[in-house]
Amino acid sequence: MIDGKWGAGSASALQTYARKSGIDFNAGELPNLAPVALVVDEIKTISDGGWSRYYFDFADLSFLSPQKTMSSHVSANGLNLDFDDSASTLSISLTSGDIGRAVAMHRYALDTSVSNLYTVRKDHLLITSARVSGGKTLYVRSDRIRVGEWSTILVSAQDRDAGRLALVTASILPHRGTELDLPEYGELYTGVMAFLDEAKDLSPKPRVGEGTVGEKPPAPLGEDEGGTGTGFAVAPDGKILTNNHVAGDCRKITVDGAPAKLIGRDEDFDLALVQVENVTGLKSVTFAAKPASLNADVTIAGYPLAGLLSGLNVTRGSVTSIKGLGGDGSRMQISAPVQPGNSGGPVVDAHGHVVGVVVSKLDAKLMQDAIGDIPQNVNFAIRGEIAKLFLYQNGVTPQTSDTREQIAPEQLGKMLTAVTHFVLCE
Numbered sequence: 001m002i003d004g005k006w007g008a009g010s011a012s013a014l015q016t017y018a019r020k021s022g023i024d025f026n027a028g029e030l031p032n033l034a035p036v037a038l039v040v041d042e043i044k045t046i047s048d049g050g051w052s053r054y055y056f057d058f059a060d061l062s063f064l065s066p067q068k069t070m071s072s073h074v075s076a077n078g079l080n081l082d083f084d085d086s087a088s089t090l091s092i093s094l095t096s097g098d099i100g101r102a103v104a105m106h107r108y109a110l111d112t113s114v115s116n117l118y119t120v121r122k123d124h125l126l127i128t129s130a131r132v133s134g135g136k137t138l139y140v141r142s143d144r145i146r147v148g149e150w151s152t153i154l155v156s157a158q159d160r161d162a163g164r165l166a167l168v169t170a171s172i173l174p175h176r177g178t179e180l181d182l183p184e185y186g187e188l189y190t191g192v193m194a195f196l197d198e199a200k201d202l203s204p205k206p207r208v209g210e211g212t213v214g215e216k217p218p219a220p221l222g223e224d225e226g227g228t229g230t231g232f233a234v235a236p237d238g239k240i241l242t243n244n245h246v247a248g249d250c251r252k253i254t255v256d257g258a259p260a261k262l263i264g265r266d267e268d269f270d271l272a273l274v275q276v277e278n279v280t281g282l283k284s285v286t287f288a289a290k291p292a293s294l295n296a297d298v299t300i301a302g303y304p305l306a307g308l309l310s311g312l313n314v315t316r317g318s319v320t321s322i323k324g325l326g327g328d329g330s331r332m333q334i335s336a337p338v339q340p341g342n343s344g345g346p347v348v349d350a351h352g353h354v355v356g357v358v359v360s361k362l363d364a365k366l367m368q369d370a371i372g373d374i375p376q377n378v379n380f381a382i383r384g385e386i387a388k389l390f391l392y393q394n395g396v397t398p399q400t401s402d403t404r405e406q407i408a409p410e411q412l413g414k415m416l417t418a419v420t421h422f423v424l425c426e
Contacts, residue, residue: 046167049087053171056081059096059151061143064171066090066164089136089158090165094151102126102142102150109140129169135159143174230302230345230358231255231274231423235396238279239263241387242344242423243359247272250425257424264394269330269382270359271390272344274423283418285346287384288353289402292319292332299409300336300358300381301416302345312420313342314413317377319355330386332356335377345420347381352407352415353400356381 229246317336324331
């Protein structure tokens with residue numbers, strides 16, 4: 001049920017989701033990444049489809065439906081309110097009547113069932129879910145709304161739209177209900193919060209030997225300190241994601257020379273969202289649907305060493321650890337070389353999907369002083385899951401994809417050139 005409650009079925013479903021998403025608990029990945037990824041995917045589905053909860057007083061029932069694509073009409077017999085989804089095979093029918101009318105609809109589902117029959121029979125609730133002919137699932141639910149009167153909802157869809165059918169049926173509530181939310185003490189809520197709390201506990205603490213890679217040259221006396229960094233477009237209307245240490249404390253921000261303003265920041269995770277003025281149709285990135293795996297190939301892009309190097313710089317490496325320094329769950333370690341000015345740049349996988357945001361590197365000089373050795377290519381990126389959550393919190397729905405088609409390195413360079421931008425802070 002979409003109410004944050006938890007049971008054996010929920011635990012089993014989460015394990016299945018984790019396996020399909022490539023999350024390997026045995027490899028040391030945080031189990032809480034699974035509910036985080038699940039919630040992010042669900043929010044995206046609901047946001048993209050315009051899903052909202054609607055209450056129907058004649059049936060004293062409410063449920064989620066995709067309002068952007070749903071149309072309604074009264075049936076020919078005038079007894080049902082029917083809904084059809086233009087974007088799928090999802091169909092919903094809602095009615096009310098006496099117990100005889102409710103039972104007749106459940107009998108219809110039983111009579112037409114070909115397999116996978118599931119029933120619930122209680123004094124106040126009847127549920128029948130069955131596979132019927134034509135590769136379709138039919139779900140029928142009846143609730144007693146008052147003495148002698150029952151409401152009944154029928155939901156059906158082809159196999160390819162099973163996710164939409166599940167979203168509707170799991171959201172059905174007698175009476176008004178509320179908009180989709182995670183109850184404060186529900187398992188999903190506590191799972192997500194535990195992940196964020198653990199990440200935030202580890203993320204903001206100063207670490208010996210780690211330094212940010214935004215370029216901060218000494219400023220002349222009497223002038224504000226300035227710096228440069230990198231950002232990448234996350235929406236066509238000019239929204240740029242970068243680090244908080246790049247754009248979070250600026251008197252003036254420009255992106256590729258164009259005026260911009262700070263519209264969101266998170267100091268703990270070192271992320272910032274910048275809005276470029278008067279921009280439309282900007283080429284923006286697509287995020288990976290699942291977390292980056294250990295030893296996966298990655299490519300980063302940025303504008304390092306401004307004033308010394310010119311143009312976009314692209315380097316390649318791999319994910320060398322799925323956690324950051326000291327077991328930081330909000331970051332991962334990468335071997336792709338980074339320099340001052342790379343901060344805020346995208347980390348993409350072999351499919352061109354963003355899996356992280358460049359944030360810092362291990363300070364070689366400090367580490368040499370501390371341990372007598374110079375570390376090689378020990379760099380860090382904020383995990384893509386954290387970046388997606390930050391964007392959702394700031395009103396941006398990131399594009400995601402799980403396509404497995406790899407992109408040639410040359411094409412990857414062209415794609416990164418189109419989405420990566422130079423950020424200047426005064």
